[in-house]
Amino acid sequence: MLEQQQQQQQELAIGERALFDRLRSGPPGFRFRNWAGTFQSQPRWYLAPETEQDIVGIIHAARRTKLGVKAVGSGHSPSDIACTDSVMLNMDKMRRVLAHDAEACTLTVEAGIRLHDLHRELERRGMALSSVGRISDQSIGGAIATATHGTGIAFGDLSSAITGLVLVDGTGARRECSAQSNPDLFDAARCSLGALGIVTRVTVQCEPAFMLRAVQTPTTLDAVLDDLDGVVRSAEHVRIWWFPHTNSAVVWRASRTPADTPKQSPESLVRDRLYGFHIYQLQLYKARCAPDDIPRLAQEHFARRFDRRLEWVDDGYRVFNFDCLFPQYVNEWAVPLELAAPVLRQLRSWVDAQQQEKHGARVHFPVEVRFVRECSVWLSPAYKRTICHVGIIMYRPYHAPVPYKRYWRAFEDIMRAHQGRPHWAKAHTMTYRDLVDAYPRLSDFSGLREACDPDGIFVNDYIRRHITPPDPARGRPKL
Ligand SMILES: Cc1cc2nc3c(=O)[nH]c(=O)nc-3n(C[C@H](O)[C@H](O)[C@H](O)COP(=O)(O)OP(=O)(O)OC[C@H]3O[C@@H](n4cnc5c(N)ncnc54)[C@H](O)[C@@H]3O)c2cc1C
Structure with missing residues (x-):
């Protein structure tokens, strides 16, 4: 195993290696644990990209050297959805506010921003999210990846409050989508389980502060x-x-x-x-x-x-x-x-x-x-x-x-x-076959996933278990 790892590390070109070294985050041997401590993994590389360009570089390098890539927000998902033993992207440095449209009452932010910080940025501009869940520790990228929700019969989940987003897909291509441009990708990427690409920025529909x-x-x-x-x-x-x-x-x-x-x-x-x-x-x-x-x-x-x-x-x-x-x-x-x-x-x-x-x-x-x-x-x-x-x-x-x-x-x-x-963030025992019945657009999502990520660099155990069509040898996931 170690030999294999070293071989893959050596395969990074000099420029790629320099990029990875520059973006290195956390102590050597960093071990990721989710908030509840129920799942953990040890990424070989724990990187904190600062720009979209960094992410494009990481994805090209990962694709060439057959490394997997996973973004992590605040690690609050009570499942292994964010786990990887390959390249983990800590999104904390991508938390800037990019644009404010007062008339449309929207804010465009980088996907790593935590909801606590987002609330403060919105408050300064006289705006607020319409419905929020139990906590605000999550990143907006992580929260929408699992359709995080609050409560209110007339209010949608956070994914449905997104009016546009940008992601870098598994080929390193930057894809922009909204209801008008690339609507299928938009409806898939607003709750993507991290399987379509790294979401770099989102535009959030808000309402006047209340x-x-x-x-x-x-x-x-x-x-x-x-x-x-x-x-x-x-x-x-x-x-x-x-x-x-x-x-x-x-x-x-x-x-x-x-x-x-x-x-x-x-x-x-x-x-x-x-x-x-x-x-x-x-x-x-x-x-x-x-x-x-x-x-x-x-x-x-x-x-x-x-x-x-x-x-x-x-x-x-x-x-x-x-x-x-x-x-x-x-x-x-x-x-x-x-x-x-x-x-x-x-x-x-x-x-x-x-x-x-x-x-x-x-x-x-x-x-x-x-x-x-x-x-x-x-x-x-x-x-x-x-x-x-x-x-x-x-x-x-x-x-x-x-x-x-x-x-x-x-x-x-x-x-x-x-x-x-x-709920996608939580550990459950549904297989792809069950989920296809429960989620009528799952097979469309799965097809789009293959198009966005032909080499499967965003596929971790969770995605393999629940989102990729079945391997008959595999049984039902264990609780
Ligand atoms: C105490 C607690 C309270 C909670 N309350 C609620 C609640 O009220 N309502 C609710 O619905 N859920 C709730 N949750 C679940 C939580 O909202 C979700 O697990 C959410 O996904 C966590 O966000 P995160 O930033 O920690 O994402 P992570 O757990 O770090 O990641 C989740 C997924 O998002 C992906 N991801 C993260 N960032 C990106 C990105 N930039 N691009 C692409 N993919 C990305 C990861 O790869 C992973 O697949 C709660 C969880 C806890 C622990």
Whole structure:
């Protein structure tokens, strides 16, 4: 293996080697780990390009010497989607603002910019993203590569907010696309899983900066499911948490409020962090040896942090984001909106049945339910259907395993039976064959991928498993 590596390294021409040395990033032997520490890889080269020209040079060199290339944003995907043992591109130096169109309310930025920085740049120009997910640590390039979403029945995911982009494909060619120019590439590249090329710049559709008033109220799952349609439409942005092993739920509703509304904070962040991060984490850690305590902990967790009305007012992006506490196992799928209630009922029945079993599964965290408007992005879970995202989470201690796979399997079975589409950032067991049924444009995407990347330099294990047509010798991916 080492010999092979040295041989390939020697094959870099002098100019290519100089380019790689100039762009070297991170310490020698750098090991990439995703945010949750669930996947890792050791890239042979970890490079931080500064310009599009650098990326073109890297791709020509990689293609000639048969190296693979993967961009990485902030490494927040809870799967191996960004992993490579070949060339990893740290996009942190490509984070500049390139153009502002006040009339169209768009901003063009380099793809490495983190959402936190993007919010600040937008704020300075009186603009904001219309819908944001739980965190803003991601790069915009990484976020759109996996169709990252927030919630709101009238709001699309981040990929659908892109009005134009530029990528460098696997031949080193620079390709520009928008709804008017190269529309197929545009609809594919807005959620590309990093398989079509390195996205260097994107234009983001924004709206004038806004304040949100959010109100969080405790309720029951029964009440939510009895009128899910009403709940979903009861505010601009609605998120539901259901606490497994209980009938307790929380509905978070947020809508735009006049700019002069005084800002209001819901509670002591210090207390929340102290309980949420340290005490609750310790309780879950202890529950590894006493899993039957978990249903009681779920009830206590709800009572301590969620069983009261909370209200807050702030800039939109600050209200969308919240503290995701500590590393977790996560899985998330989307189903058509009209199937959301049956899916949640079935999931509850399964959890209840497990609770009756002596060694049945015990669930640590609330199930998160969000809504996204349909769009035309080929690989968005919201392609041509308005969807309900259902996310499941389990605690992940740093140094000890917890059993989560039975829960994952049951969840996936339920989602598959209800036309589910997995969230691309998360680890799932769908093969190309299943995905072709779930994502009607997957085979078109796959064809375009071959055209953009004839030598497969962007193909890593994840792309091979899920996006390239099947190798009969390969079985179902493992959780
Ligand atoms: C705590 C936490 C909270 C989260 N909350 C949400 C949420 O609310 N909603 C949601 O939908 N998701 C959520 N996610 C998932 C997250 O948004 C996605 O995993 C997102 O892709 C991460 O962005 P990143 O910059 O870290 O990308 P990475 O994980 O680094 O990369 C993801 C993919 O993008 C590719 N990529 C990155 N940059 C480029 C580029 N410039 N050109 C081409 N390809 C590129 C990579 O090669 C890889 O294939 C959350 C994840 C965590 C850990």
